[in-house]
Structure formats: C-alpha cells, structure tokens
Amino acid sequence: MESKxxxxxxxxxxxxxxxxxxxxxxxxxxAKFIELIHTFTGESDGVFAITPMVNYLLATMGxxxxxxxxxxxxMFNDVExxxxxxxxxxxxxxxx
Amino acid sequence: MTSSKTVQTDIPRxxxxxxxxxxxxxxxxxxxxxxxxxxxxxxxxxxxxxxxPIQNIEFLSAxxxxxxxxxAVAYGFIANAFLGMLHWVVPRLTLxxxxxxxxxxxxxxxxxxxxxxTAGGIIFxxxxxxxxWVMEAARNLHISMNLGAQxxxxxxxxxxxxxVALLGLALVAFNxxxxxxxxxxxxxxxxxxxxxxxxxxxxxxxxxNFLPEYALAGSSAGxxxxxxxxxxxxxxxxxxxxxxxxxxxxxxxxxPIWSHGLSLVGFWGLAFFYPLQGxxxxxxxxxxxxxxxxxxxxxxxxxFVVATVVINFFGTIWGDSRMAFKNLPIRWFYTGIVYYFITxxxxxxxxxxxxxxxxxxxDWVVGHAHLVMFGVFSQWIFGxxxxxxxxxxxxxxxxxxxxEWHYWCSAVGVFVMFLDLTLAxxxxxxxxxxxxxxxxGLNGSQPFWITRIFAGLAMFFGFLCFVYNLxxxxxxxxxxxxxxxxx
Numbered sequence: 001m002e003s004k005x006x007x008x009x010x011x012x013x014x015x016x017x018x019x020x021x022x023x024x025x026x027x028x029x030x031a032k033f034i035e036l037i038h039t040f041t042g043e044s045d046g047v048f049a050i051t052p053m054v055n056y057l058l059a060t061m062g063x064x065x066x067x068x069x070x071x072x073x074x075m076f077n078d079v080e081x082x083x084x085x086x087x088x089x090x091x092x093x094x095x096x
Numbered sequence: 097m098t099s100s101k102t103v104q105t106d107i108p109r110x111x112x113x114x115x116x117x118x119x120x121x122x123x124x125x126x127x128x129x130x131x132x133x134x135x136x137x138x139x140x141x142x143x144x145x146x147x148x149p150i151q152n153i154e155f156l157s158a159x160x161x162x163x164x165x166x167x168a169v170a171y172g173f174i175a176n177a178f179l180g181m182l183h184w185v186v187p188r189l190t191l192x193x194x195x196x197x198x199x200x201x202x203x204x205x206x207x208x209x210x211x212x213x214t215a216g217g218i219i220f221x222x223x224x225x226x227x228x229w230v231m232e233a234a235r236n237l238h239i240s241m242n243l244g245a246q247x248x249x250x251x252x253x254x255x256x257x258x259x260v261a262l263l264g265l266a267l268v269a270f271n272x273x274x275x276x277x278x279x280x281x282x283x284x285x286x287x288x289x290x291x292x293x294x295x296x297x298x299x300x301x302x303x304x305n306f307l308p309e310y311a312l313a314g315s316s317a318g319x320x321x322x323x324x325x326x327x328x329x330x331x332x333x334x335x336x337x338x339x340x341x342x343x344x345x346x347x348x349x350x351x352p353i354w355s356h357g358l359s360l361v362g363f364w365g366l367a368f369f370y371p372l373q374g375x376x377x378x379x380x381x382x383x384x385x386x387x388x389x390x391x392x393x394x395x396x397x398x399x400f401v402v403a404t405v406v407i408n409f410f411g412t413i414w415g416d417s418r419m420a421f422k423n424l425p426i427r428w429f430y431t432g433i434v435y436y437f438i439t440x441x442x443x444x445x446x447x448x449x450x451x452x453x454x455x456x457x458x459d460w461v462v463g464h465a466h467l468v469m470f471g472v473f474s475q476w477i478f479g480x481x482x483x484x485x486x487x488x489x490x491x492x493x494x495x496x497x498x499x500e501w502h503y504w505c506s507a508v509g510v511f512v513m514f515l516d517l518t519l520a521x522x523x524x525x526x527x528x529x530x531x532x533x534x535x536x537g538l539n540g541s542q543p544f545w546i547t548r549i550f551a552g553l554a555m556f557f558g559f560l561c562f563v564y565n566l567x568x569x570x571x572x573x574x575x576x577x578x579x580x581x582x583x
Contacts, residue, residue, distance in 0.1 A: 010355045010358070014358045021365050021397060021401060064368075078282060082283065082285070083352035084352055093108075093191075
C-alpha cells in the first residue's frame with residue numbers, strides 16, 4: 001500500500017512537471033507565434049512559412065479538441081484509476 | 097470508471113478476442129525484414145571501407161541497399177512487429193476483438209505487398225525510368241513519374257505505392273479504433289498513445305509523401321520534409337513504442353505504473369510539442385529563422401516531456417530493480433529506456449545552432465539515429481518478442497543462453513556503434529571546420545567506419561542467435577511451458 005507521503009510526492013511531481021512544461025514551452029511557442037504573424041503580414045514572401053505552421057496547428061487543434069472532449073466526459077476524474085483496472089483485467093483474462 | 101466486479105462478469109476469454117496466429121505471422125514477417133535491413137546496413141558499411149562485395153551490379157549498388165536498410169527497418173521490421181503487438185494488446189485492454197479479423201489478415205498481406213513493392217521500386221525502378229511509355233505518361237499526367245525512390249529520406253516509397261500505403265494505414269486505424277471506441281470507463285494511457293499514433297501516422301505519411309511530390313517546392317518542401325522525417329519517428333514509432341511499454345512493464349512487474357497522471361502529462365506534452373520539432377534537421381537553411389527557433393524550442397520542450405516518462409518508469413521499478421537483471425524482457429525494456437534518455441538528451445544539445453555548426457552532415461547524426469531506432473525501439477521489440485513468443489508457441493525458449501547472447505550482442509554492439517559514430521562525427525566536424533581537404537576527413541573516418549562494421553557484425557550475430565533460437569523453439573516438441581518471460 002502506498003504511503004501518504006509517497007502519494008503526495010507523486011502528485012506534486014506530476015503537477016510541477018506539468019506546470020514546467022506548460023509555462024516554459026508555452027512562453028517559447030507564444031513568442032514564436034507572434035513572430036510568425038509578423039513575418040506573414042510584414043514580408044511579401046512570408047506566406048510560404050505558413051505551410052508547416054498550418055500542418056502543426058491542424059494536428060494540435062484536433063488534439064486540443066480531444067483533450068476538451070475527454071475532460072468534459074470525465075476521463076480524468078479518477079486519474080490514477082485506469083492503472084489498477086488495466087492490471088486487474090489482464091490478470092482476469094489470464095485466469096479464465 | 098468500471099468497477100472490478102462489473103469487469104469480472106464481462107470478461108471474455110483471451111482466445112476469443114486475440115488471434116494469436118496473426119500475431120505470430122506479423123512477428124515472423126518483421127524478423128525477415130530485420131534480417132534484410134541488417135544485411136543492407138552491413139553492405140553499406142562495407143562500401144565505406146572499400147570492402148563492398150557486390151561490385152559493378154547496378155541493381156545491387158550500395159546507395160540502393162542503404163534505402164532498403166532504412167525502409168526495411170521502419171516499414172518492414174518496426175511496422176510489422178507493432179502491428180503484431182497491437183493485435184495482442186488492443187483486444188486485451190479493451191476486451192473487444194479488432195473490428196474485423198478478416199480485415200486484419202487483409203492488412204497483413206497488403207502490408208507485405210506494400211513493403212516488397214517499395215523494395216522493388218527502389219531496386220528496379222530507375223531501370224525503367226527512361227522507357228517511352230513512362231515518358232509519355234509523365235507528359236500526359238503532368239507528374240514526374242519517378243518509378244524509383246522519391247527524393248526524401250524515409251519517404252523513398254515510390255509515388256505509385258503511396259496511395260495504397262495510405263489506404264492501408266486508414267484500414268489499420270479503423271480496425272483498432274473500433275474496439276477502442278467500445279472500451280468502457282476512463283482510458284488507460286496506452287490507448288491514448290495508440291489512438292494518437294493511428295491519426296498521426298496517417299497524417300504524417302500523407303504530409304511527407306504527397307505535399308513535397310505534388311504541391312510544394314523549395315524551402316517550403318524542405319520544411320515539410322523535415323517535419324516528416326522526424327514526425328515518422330516521433331508520431332508513429334514513439335507513441336506506439338511508449339504505449340506498449342506502459343502496458344508491458346506493469347504487466348511483467350505485476351505492479352501498476354508509478355503515476356498514471358504523470359504518464360498523461362507525457363502523452364499530452366508529446367501531442368502538443370512534438371509535431372513542430374522536425375525542422376531542427378534543417379537549421380542554417382533558408383527556412384525562416386522563427387521556424388528554426390520554434391523547432392529548437394519544441395525539441396527542448398520535448399526533453400521535459402521525456403524526463404517525465406523516464407521518471408515514471410524508474411518510479412515503477414523502484415524497489416524491484418533486481419528484475420532489470422533477472423528478467424530478460426524487463427532488461428531489454430529498461431536498456432531501451434536508458435538509451436532513449438541518452439538520445440533525447442543528445443537531441444537537446446544537437447538542436448542548438450552552436451552544436452549544429454560542428455556536427456551537421458557528420459556521422460554523429462548516423463550514430464544518433466542508430467541508437468534511437470535500434471537501441472531503443474528495436475530492443476523494445478526484441479524484449480516484447482522474448483516475452484510473448486513462449487506464450488504464442490506455448491513452449492519455453494529452446495535456449496535461454498541464446499536469448500542472453502542476443503541481448504548482450506545487441507545492447508553492447510549498438511552502444512559501441514553509437515559511441516564510435518559520435519566520435520567520428522566530432523572528428524569529421526573539426527576536419528571540415530578547419531577547412532581540411534575532403535580526403536583528409538575521409539581518411540580520418542576510416543578507423544571509425546571499420547569499428548562500425550565490427551559493431552554491426554556483433555548486432556547481426558546476436559540477431560542470428562535469436563532467429564536460430566526461434567526456429568529451434570518452433571521445432572522442439574510440446575513442453576510444459578510456463579509461458580512466461582525468460583527469467
């Protein structure tokens with residue numbers, strides 16, 4: 001059985017790692033996105049840079065929608081639950 | 097979430113949802129392609145040290161073998177092995193069969209046709225290039241009609257196979273997304289990775305094989321090509337590989353993953369930060385600098401994501417670390433995880449402009465690619481096979497010692513190759529930076545290239561041990577197999 005301290009450590013590492021990734025990477029991406037808009041609007045040949053960005057935005061937009069859908073459908077209400085269910089199911093499959 | 101009591105009543109029988117014959121077939125096909133790929137790699141390596149054994153035969157020239165080497169490993173070995181594993185894991189995680197078992201068999205045969213046609217196109221395509229009917233069709237259809245390889249790394253698949261391959265990927269996605277959509281309760285992280293991989297692989301393949309061929313040119317095509325090369329590793333191989341690790345490691349260790357929440361952070365981090373980083377292959381090119389810097393930032397962002405994944409797996413084995421020595425599949429997996437961390441750490445360094453000045457176009461990159469494709473994903477696949485083949489054949493391995501030989505030759509061989517090519521890359525970079533004549537760099541590379549051959553031979557010997565062991569296991573009589581991992 002996991003101790004209370006171990007559980008708290010796990011939760012805090014998850015939160016800190018998530019925040020670290022989101023804040024620093026978000027800042028970097030935000031700055032570059034503003035640069036993209038400046039290039040696109042300010043330079044006559046800047047339009048060609050749009051292709052890879054559109055590729056990226058389309059792909060990530062889809063995943064952003066999926067993230068919202070999953071959250072609204074309660075997929076993350078019990079974040080640690082699926083890891084136990086998966087093991088139990090697998091053991092039952094082998095036992096049958 | 098579905099309670100365990102409900103699950104117990106609904107649980108089907110393993111043999112009703114998993115077609116083990118199909119898993120075996122995919123594994124056997126993948127091993128054939130791995131043999132061909134390793135042979136191609138050895139021939140190319142021999143060419144570099146002037147030992148090429150098949151001189152003056154156009155069809156078997158070293159440049160074509162090189163493309164066979166890379167395509168056979170990605171689309172032949174890794175794709176087949178992953179498809180085999182998906183047929184085992186997805187039904188067991190969702191408790192539902194694939195959408196259609198007949199479709200699975202069709203996909204198996206269709207995929208072999210696609211891979212073999214790719215090899216045929218690469219080897220024989222150029223010979224037909226100047227035929228009158230080809231020229232006329234090119235004029236009429238206003239396309240290049242390049243019957244041989246397309247000019248993009250890993251996108252060499254000839255243009256006439258691309259639509260078929262894309263259709264095949266769509267069928268694969270359909271076949272596995274149906275059972276995933278039927279799964280009850282919150283999804284386990286493996287299924288998130290798989291869902292993403294099905295979508296990403298389809299999109300990535302379409303982007304790399306169609307846009308530069310028909311719609312884009314110049315820097316724009318270069319930028320998309322950069323995205324394609326890297327996304328094929330990061331959005332096809334990586335999510336399937338990690339998805340399988342998140343399933344197999346807890347199953348073998350018989351304990352849950354340390355933090356499912358952290359694994360989801362890793363998954364969503366990969367989803368948002370990976371797709372843009374491919375342009376880091378084209379630093380110092382005419383592609384706008386904001387895109388190049390964007391790729392650098394997203395690569396470094398992915399390193400944070402990788403750190404969460406590695407922490408999670410070491411958190412999982414914490415307290416059971418002896419399993420990494422005792423249990424061979426776990427040892428394969430954790431060796432791959434350590435190598436993965438090394439390649440990603442290397443990635444964070446090599447995407448900086450300062451570092452690129454030195455290592456661009458050198459063998460450093462080749463070493464990096466071998467560590468990730470062989471050291472990580474191929475080793476994971478060997479671990480999966482080491483674990484599953486006794487279960488599939490219902491026999492223990494013919495020889496555990498040969499399994500050990502396979503592991504040590506592969507793990508040590510690829511690491512020696514990685515160190516050797518990394519050093520070669522640094523030497524080459526300094527030769528070029530010092531404006532030494534090209535021949536000086538070539539001569540200086542010879543000791544490294546010779547060492548690389550011996551490292552490759554060790555890996556090939558390990559692979560032959562595995563194949564021999566598999567054949568002997570198949571041939572030996574029924575045993576009271578424990579059908580568990582090699583301990």
